[in-house]
Each structure stands twice: as C-alpha cells, then as structure tokens.
Amino acid sequence: MFKKRILGTLVVMTLLMLNLRVVAQNEGKLWEAWAQKEVTDLGDDHTGTTFSLSEDVRTPDGRASIRMTPSGKAEENKLAFPVTGADLAVWGDHAHLVLEVYLPSNIEQAPNTFFMGMGDVTGAWQWVDGGFGKPVGELNTGWNRIKFPITGPMKAISATGRYVIYMSFFYVDGQGAKKQLSQAFHIGNTYLIGESGASAGGGTEVDGFAAEVEALLKLDDEALLEAIARQTFDYFWEEANPTNGLIKDRSTPDSASSIAAVGFGLSAIPIAVDRGWITHQEGYDRVLLTLKTFENAVQGHEGFYFHFVDMKTGERVWDSEVSTIDTSLFIMGALTAGEYFKNTEVETLASALYERINWVDFAPDGTLVSMGWKPETGYLGSRWSHFDEGLLLYLLAMGSPTHPIPPEAWDQIERPVNVDGEYIFLPGETLFVYQYPLAWIDLRDREDRYANYFNNTQRACERNRQFAQRESDQVKTYQNGVWGISASDGPRGYKAYGATGPNSDGTAAPYASIACLPFTPEASLESIRGMLATYGPKVWAEYGFVSAFNAVVEWYSHEHIGIDQGDILLMIANYQDGFVWKLIAQNQYLQAGLKKAGFEEKRSDYAVTPAFLKEKLK
Incomplete structure (x- = not known):
C-alpha cells in the first residue's frame, strides 16, 4: 500500500491550506433579515422542535444564540423562517448561505446532516428548491459553520412574494438511516458568500486559493501530487448526498447525479481510506449505503441505469438514456470497492449488481452492445463499434458470469491506426477515451493481437502534448508547458475537444494532462x-483543478465535474503505487474478460502489434 506521506513539508502545506480554506470560507456578509429576527418568528414545521434565546452560549461575535431543542420524536428537526422577496433580494448576488451551529461537548448524538430549502407561500404553497449543506472543515463540538448552496430557483424570486426558509437538522448513521435527536444544540448568525467568495474582511475565496497555489508550488513532486489528490477526493465526499451516496455530476447546487461519477467515487473511497483521509468505517459505510441505493432505488433497465438521476430519489432526469458505458463505469467502481472491502456485504452486493446486468439483451445482433435504451423508443441505434472507452465495457460484458457476450465482439471493434502507424486512435483525438479503461485495468505488461494499450495511451498522451506545443506560439493557453485537450467544458459549453485543428479552440482540461501521469x-x-x-x-x-479554461478568450470554469475528478484521482493513485490497478487485478470477472479478449504477456514495447500494423497498412 501507498506509504502515508504525512511528514515534513506535506504536513506544513496541508495545515496551511486547511487554514486558508477555513479563513476564506468562514467570513461573509451578515444576512440582515436573519440578524433582525425574533425567536417568535421561527416555526418548527410540525417536528416539535422548540426555540429559545440563550445568553449562556454566545455566537463567535458575542450575540445571544438560539437554542434548538428536539422533541425526540421526529427524524428531522426543522426550523421554518418566513421572509419576503425583499429580504431575499440580496441572495441573487451570492452563492452560499453559511449558518453557525454550536454542538455542546456533552452531546451524545449530534446532527451530522443539514438541509436548507425554500417554499413559496405567496399563494398556494409551492416548493422552490433546496440543497444539502456541508461543514466548513471538520464537524466538531463548539461552533461550526455549515455552508448551504443558494440555487438558481432560490435566487429567481419575486420582489413582492412571500417565502419560507426551511432548515433541517438530523443524524444519519452509517447505514443511511435517520436517528431521532433528543439533546439541544444552538444556532447563530448567517452569512452570505458571493460568487467570488467575497468576505466581510476584504479577502476572498480567490485570495485563499491564490495562497494555496503558492504553497503547492513550493512542494516537491511527490508531495504536490498527494496534495492534489487529497483535495480532488473531497469532491466525492462533499458533493454526495449523505443519505443515499449519490454523487453530483458537477459542483453546481442543482446538479443531478451522474452514475459514472458515482463509479469514480466508489473507486475513490478505498484510495481515501488507504491514504488516511477518512476512516475505514466511514469508507465502508458510504460504499455500502451507495450500493444499497443502486440495489433498491436507482432507476434503470435490465441491470443498467439511467445516465443521470435525481440526487434525492434516484429517478431518471433530463430525458436521459439508460447508458451502457456509464453503467460500466459505475460497476467498475463497485467492483473496485468490493475488492478493497473483501469478504463483506460490500463485495457481495457489488458482485450481485454486476451479475444482474443483461449484456446479451443490450447486444441485439449478438455481439456489439448498444449505447443505450430509452423507454420511449427502445434501444439506441448506435453501437460500441469503434475504438474508444467502450473497451472497458466489452471486458465487463465478456467477463460476466451471468449474461456474457461472445469473444467475437472484441474482434468486431474497428481500430483505425494513425497515418504514421504509431498507435490505434480516435480521429477526434479526445484524450479521455484512451485513459478511462486504463484508470482501472493494468495493461502495462499485456497485449492482445491488436495492441499494447498502455503504450497506445502513452502515444496518445505524447501526441496531445506535441499538438499543444506546436500551437503554443499562437495559442496562449498552451504556453509554459500546459497541455491537455479532451472532452470538457468550454467557452461555448461542453464539447468533445481533441488534439486536432478542427477540434480545438484553445481550451485545456486540467484532468487530461494530469491523468496521463502513468504514461508521461x-x-x-x-x-x-x-x-x-x-x-x-x-x-x-x-476541489482542486477546475474543469477547463481558455486563456485565449480569458474564460475560466468555476466548476468541477465528477468524472474529471475521478480521472485525476485514480490516475494519480496508479502513478504513485498502482493502487486501483492492483485491486482490479484481483477481480476474477475482469480477468476472465481479459482472457476472452486474448490478452497475453507483452512481447515488446510497441503500441500496435506488428501483425496488426501490417494488416492495416495493406
């Protein structure tokens, strides 16, 4: 296992970054409507919670706090605060509301999950929107700050309307069950943090991030990668619904869950346990909770799941398709976690979810697998018939112990070779398609009759970098050694960018070059x-590097995307010590898939096998 790097400069850097993060996020603009409230203004939303002013426990700035006493009979303890549209006008300029929460030292079971929502009561009651809050730093006794998202619908209010802000406080155990609270805790001020993180003290979150960058650049390479990995992991822990384990597609307040992001998250948790970022029990509980959600709640068809689902219910959203590739990414995460938590319910459930996938049903012609299915129209016409990330899908499909497809499917995949005969490629040259299969499967010393796919990915990474270098005189983004062109956000939305002239506009995706670490x-x-x-x-x-940026037009994303975070984290771990590769190498089903695909020990260090290259150049 990876040697824990918690000494010397890394410790100093970690403490510095945590301190900078807390300082940057703790401050904000006092929300005056809350500051001027009376205790009698607060309702319990039928939970039996009572409220009283407390002079004994004062807020960090010296004000009296509000004591919240649970009834001991409700699963959630709620606060309802009536406001006007005028009170909420200031929310339009901010991204988060921060609430101070005090947990007494003698509390036996404290709230560990927080939710803020809004209802419109101008006429008949209507739900507006809401989101889970997360602690700024660790949740401890004493004063804590809980940061709630202010979503788009919560900003789009009527100036003359009437609304109710609901705050819910509850305890969720390791199995995802809510437990009743009976002991009092306290709440204090609320602060609004702007889109840029502007704070009352004149600093900003951006200032804090600048100081973090300064600290990072002082580290040696080993410590730098560990710091990046640690911060990247937080996405999967903090942007998950703690009641069901579903993980956001991206770091926006109203994001749906992506089942692929969940797959990367399930792989991320064993890394975090091994590195000491979370405890073994925390990791196990979160994984088990997530797998049970997929067993019982996430919608799908024949063992496959819809690409995007609701963060709370697991139901289909956005007219999305049942996705075979995204289900494959989820299953890879489940199997990774199953290998780490060996001989447990996690391993049993991960295998069961894999075994119920009906690959044969999704291969109408008997070999090539459909890209998806919709209840309105049936199977999608497109098949996984070309070299791309679908290689991972076929290894799972051939290795299935219950519904395997024949090995002939592997040979029906079209594998074009670039004009110089260097490697098998995707014409658009979007980099992630080379990386995803090797994020889990160690092919350093293996080849099939077509290629050594590790070397093949190395060539693709090298070409991506060379393209950026050639363009750097005209394209500002790619100067100073920067490269990484792949599917990502961009100035005009999400696009499958690649290292070709027609498929690039000066946008770089940090994950693309970072995830080439094992190769370049x-x-x-x-x-x-x-x-x-x-x-x-x-x-x-x-959560570390943003999704993308384009210095040519001075466009910089403010968001993080789950699958990008996963590509970064898994590839750093594999570069460090082969962590994910070693886990999946223990999985009998993946090894069966590799055997059926004809993998054997590598013979040399080429990318394309000589026999296949000769065949392609005829």
Missing part, C-alpha cells in the same frame, strides 16, 4: 506546475 509523468508534472504558476486561482478552486 515528466510532461504531466510540467503541465501541472505550468497551470498553477501561470493561472493560479483561475484554475485552482475548492
């Missing part, structure tokens, strides 16, 4: 340091 470590580290040194807090934020 020196070039990847050069890009990491180049991004941090050149763009600083424009590309570094709450």
